[in-house]
Amino acid sequence: MQLTLLTFDQFVAGMVAQAQASSTAALNFEEGSVLLALFQAQAAQMCWLQWQNVQNLANQRLSTCTGTDCDTFGADFGFARLGATYATGNVTFSRLVTTQQALVPVGTLVKTGDGTQGFTVTLDAGNASYLADGTGLTQGWYVIAAGASSVTVPVVAVNGGTAGNVLAGTITLISAGIPYVDSVTNGAAFSNGVNAESDAAFKARFALFLPGLARGTATAVESAVASVAADLTYNVVEAVNASDATQPGNFVVAVDDGSGATPSATLALVTAAVNAVRPIGSTFNVLAASDVAATVSMTITCPTAAQKTAAIPLVQSAVAAFIEALPVGVPFPYSRIAALAYGASSAITDVTSITLNGGTADIGGGVFQVVRLATCTVS
Numbered sequence: 154m155q156l157t158l159l160t161f162d163q164f165v166a167g168m169v170a171q172a173q174a175s176s177t178a179a180l181n182f183e184e185g186s187v188l189l190a191l192f193q194a195q196a197a198q199m200c201w202l203q204w205q206n207v208q209n210l211a212n213q214r215l216s217t218c219t220g221t222d223c224d225t226f227g228a229d230f231g232f233a234r235l236g237a238t239y240a241t242g243n244v245t246f247s248r249l250v251t252t253q254q255a256l257v258p259v260g261t262l263v264k265t266g267d268g269t270q271g272f273t274v275t276l277d278a279g280n281a282s283y284l285a286d287g288t289g290l291t292q293g294w295y296v297i298a299a300g301a302s303s304v305t306v307p308v309v310a311v312n313g314g315t316a317g318n319v320l321a322g323t324i325t326l327i328s329a330g331i332p333y334v335d336s337v338t339n340g341a342a343f344s345n346g347v348n349a350e351s352d353a354a355f356k357a358r359f360a361l362f363l364p365g366l367a368r369g370t371a372t373a374v375e376s377a378v379a380s381v382a383a384d385l386t387y388n389v390v391e392a393v394n395a396s397d398a399t400q401p402g403n404f405v406v407a408v409d410d411g412s413g414a415t416p417s418a419t420l421a422l423v424t425a426a427v428n429a430v431r432p433i434g435s436t437f438n439v440l441a442a443s444d445v446a447a448t449v450s451m452t453i454t455c456p457t458a459a460q461k462t463a464a465i466p467l468v469q470s471a472v473a474a475f476i477e478a479l480p481v482g483v484p485f486p487y488s489r490i491a492a493l494a495y496g497a498s499s500a501i502t503d504v505t506s507i508t509l510n511g512g513t514a515d516i517g518g519g520v521f522q523v524v525r526l527a528t529c530t531v532s
Contacts, residue, residue: 156207156210158203158207159199159203160200161193161196161197161200164195164196164199164200165189165192165193165196168192168195168196169182169189169192172188172192215227215356215359216356218352219352220352223352223355223356227355227359230359230362230363232359232362232380234349234350234355235349235350235354235355235358235380235382235383236313236349236350236383237313237314237346237347237348237349237383238313238314238345238346238347238382238383238384238410239309239310239311239312239313239317239346240309240310240315240317240318240319240343240344240345240346241275241307241308241309241310241343241345241412242272242307242308242339242341242342242343242345243305243306243307243308243339243340243341244263244272244274244305244306244308244324244337244338244339245303245304245305245306245337245338245339245340246295246297246303246304246305246306246327246331246334246336246337247302247303247334247335247336247337247338248297248302248303248333248334248335248336249302249335250333251297251299251300251301251302252299252300253299253332253333254296254297254298254299254333255296255297255331255332255333255334256284256294256295256296256297256331256332257274257294257295257296257297257304257306257331257334258274258291258292258293258294258331259274259275259276259291259292259293259294259295260273260274260291260292261273261274261327261328261329261331262274262311262327262328262329263308263324263326263327263328263337264324264325264326264328265319265323265324265325265326266323266324266325266326268326269316270310270311270312270316270317270319270324271310271311271312271328272308272309272310272311272317272324273308273309273311274295274306274307274308275306275307275308275309276292276293277306277307280295280306280307282295282296282297282304282306283295283296284296297333297334305340308324310343310346313346313348313349314346314347314348314349315346315347315348316346317343317346318342318343318344318345318346319339319342319343320342320466320469320470321339321340321341321342322338322339322340323339324337324338324339325337325338341527341528342469342473342526344411344473344474344477344526345384345410345411345412345477347383347384347411348383349383350383354383358376358379358380361375361376361379362376362380364376365377365430369430369431369432369433369435370432371389371391371404373430374389374404374406374427374430374431374437375387375389376430377423377426377427377429377430378406378408378423378426378427380426381419381422381423381426382410382419382422384410384411385408385409385410385419385423386408386409386411386442386479386480386481386523387406387407387408387409387423387442387480387481388406388407388442388480388481388482388520388521389404389405389406390404390405390407390482390520390521391404392404393405393520394438395438395440397519397520397521402434402435402436403435403436403437403438404435404436404437404438405437405438405439405440405520405521406423406427406437406438406439406440407440407441407442407481407482407520407521407523408420408423408439408440408441408442408481409441409442409444409481409523409525411477411525413444413525414441414444415441415442420439420440420441423439424439427439440521442481442521442522442523443519443521443522443523444522444523444524444525445485445516445517445519445522445523445524445525446510446525446526446527447476447485447509447510447516447517447524447525447526447527448508448509448510448511448527448528448530449472449490449507449508449509449526449528449529449530450506450507450508450529450530450531450532451468451490451491451494451504451505451506451507451508451530451531451532452504452505452506452531452532453465453468453494453501453503453504453531453532454501454502454503454504454505455498455500455501455502456500456502460498460500461500463498463500464497464498464500464501465531467497467498468493468494468497468498468501468529468531469529469531470497471493471494471496471497472490472493472494472526472529473526473529475489475493476524476525476526477525477526479517479523479524480523481520481521481522481523482518482519482520482521482522482523483517483518483524484515484516484517484518484524485509485515485516485517485524486515487507487509487512487513487514487515487516490504490507490509491504491507494531
């Protein structure tokens with residue numbers, strides 16, 4: 154329904170017209186008159202009451218809610234906003250002199266060169282360089298053995314969301330000195346940080362959630378998977394098994410969290426969510442999507458060397474953003490590379506020598522595959 158709303162001046166004009174029509178004598182509505190002041194005060198109150206009514210009407214429907222009002226609306230149905238995820242990746246600690254053993258403590262804080270984004274070294278017991286603390290007082294260390302010049306360790310962003318998605322080579326500061334360690338850097342860009350769910354995404358997922366409550370359909374399964382975490386992409390394939398062979402009554406959910414290796418804990422959460430909505434009598438498999446590494450290379454031409462230097466990181470970011478947004482089961486087309494490059498900077502006049510994994514064919518596209526960027530070389 155279209156609401157009929159009045160402005161402050163319209164309220165005042167309406168009261169003036171009604172008062173004059175009800176009076177047999179001319180009334181004084183000159184600026185500064187008592188009667189006009191009374192009407193203006195009343196109009197201000199009416200504007201405030203009108204605004205309150207509009208807010209109440211907006212908050213009664215999810216489609217017109219914003220911010221925390223969306224959260225409270227969803228809470229009535231046990232439906233919550235997905236929080237931000239924290240970017241993860243690897244950094245390499247290096248040194249010039251290798252005569253002594255060096256220990257990089259789990260929990261070490263490193264930062265980008267401008268100091269705005271921090272990353273904490275995390276524990277990975279499967280890392281060959283990890284050394285546990287037998288006392289249990291710390292989480293242990295990563296060892297750079299005597300004679301070795303570096304060690305590569307996992308880190309997680311201090312701040313959630315896309316703020317932690319940094320370009321390769323931008324993590325260069327160690328917050329506190331580590332004996333016999335000189336520098337740190339990230340060899341690859343971080344791209345799996347995701348902001349908290351937006352209002353638009355929240356509403357779109359809610360539209361899947363409600364139908365899924367009543368029916369064990371593909372929509373119900375997709376809603377269950379989407380509700381596990383904001384950084385998941387997925388593909389639900391019916392009537393096949395985990396080997397992609399025909400199996401009536403079974404379906405497969407392939408998921409990817411953007412980390413390059415979706416952890417078993419995430420797969421367990423997805424399994425539990427799907428099991429809660431699957432149709433009776435059906436079976437299913439949940440598996441981590443198989444990563445197809447994309448190695449992109451190209452040469453760009455710009456009018457000046459300075460423009461080319463500025464355009465290179467823009468092209469790399471555009472390619473990375475596009476590939477990281479590809480869902481499970483969707484291929485990366487070779488022909489898209491040139492378009493991404495031209496769209497990244499208006500200074501680019503030509504894009505040549507384009508290769509994708511050394512060739513010119515599309516990659517990925519298998520129902521359980523997801524394309525993720527390995528390197529993007531722009532010269």
